Amino acid sequence: MDPAAQGGRRGDTRQRIQQVALELFAEQGYERTSLREIAERLGVTKAALYYHFKSKEDIVRSFSEDYLDELDELVTWAKAQPRTAATAQKIVDRYIALVMERREVFRFMERNQAMLHRSDDHKHHRLEQFRPRMNALVEAITGPDAPTRSRVRATAAFFAVSASCMFFMPDPSGSAGSAIPFQPAPDAEDLHKIVVEIADDILHGIDTPGPGPASRGPAT
Amino acid sequence: MDPAAQGGRRGDTRQRIQQVALELFAEQGYERTSLREIAERLGVTKAALYYHFKSKEDIVRSFSEDYLDELDELVTWAKAQPRTAATAQKIVDRYIALVMERREVFRFMERNQAMLHRSDDHKHHRLEQFRPRMNALVEAITGPDAPTRSRVRATAAFFAVSASCMFFMPDPSGSAGSAIPFQPAPDAEDLHKIVVEIADDILHGIDTPGPGPASRGPAT
DNA sequence: GTCTATAGACGGATAGAC
């Protein structure tokens, strides 16, 4: 039997803690998951966790930072692009890829918004800064002085794609959560294509330097 | 001075508990809000809360049920309508109105998904049944055997509108939360119109009995 | 690097007086 399988691996304890904690935090919620539970699942004791992390929140920070870094990268990149309809598509496309790739972290953040919103100390916590990042992405598409309607549309595009991805991608499963045998989960690539198309439709309603074929009538 | 103002009202203690609890749960999170804190803000003791509610979760149940009832009403109504594009618009319109009207409860649910997802006993808890309701609304629009693409689009429409509303409608404020002085919050009616239009664009990409003018080309 | 043991605090919930 592979010595790296079963429960015998070691040396990567820190990563294993992150992985298990992320899984449990996402599924049960941050506050309802105790360090004891994490330790038990790993076959260690609570005290061992404190060798690798200085606090419970520190574990969250550790596995969130990579995601936030990547999101910031995307923001920086987006800001540097020329403001065209084609760029908007690319931004959304990369955003979707990021959400899909880091879906576990994203799911954690989605389900623990309250915890992220009111962290013990706002000082060194970048977690609660979801809003400015979202605004930055939106502004990269609409420009700085866009009317409300454009900003809402761009925002809606991001929400539509991320929420849809989360809704249709299956839970990591293994335990509880989705006991409901609902419709089969679509393939990740199919889903990506579909949501890109949706975002595209939403963004077409925005006044950008290079809009697509004008073929939509206003609602009212 | 109005005797019903300031802090002197009484008799409606139950409602005041619900209101304060909802506010704190939505802002700080369910687990990070103690009964002591709720009681303090009301000028009573913890024990008093237990006269009106049998447990902490019972408070959540009490202010959630009205919202869920209304959502179920919408589902029932939607199912009974003929499946046309016009109906789809109406469903979304009513959904938006519901979210806006009950935005406090909606915000609570959004920020405490983890808590709602894994309630102590699944038996009498209707809270975690967000998914089936969403699917029901989607099916009312797409029909029972719709392809994945249609289902995703309809789902995205609902997410796009509710998330946008939550993002742009200001927090009840008064306390902390949105310390960031970002763009001015749009008027509620304007916002409603904008998101209806967005949903409309998304839903136009679905094969329904009576589609609008076909003027959109596929992405690929 | 992991353990045992425990400190120290706070939470939800109940009993019973008024």
Add this chain to the structure above:
DNA sequence: GTCTATCCGTCTATAGAC
């Protein structure tokens, strides 16, 4: 209907042995 007092559980975090 509200209060005082208290029970009991659990949690994070730390000290110190191995």
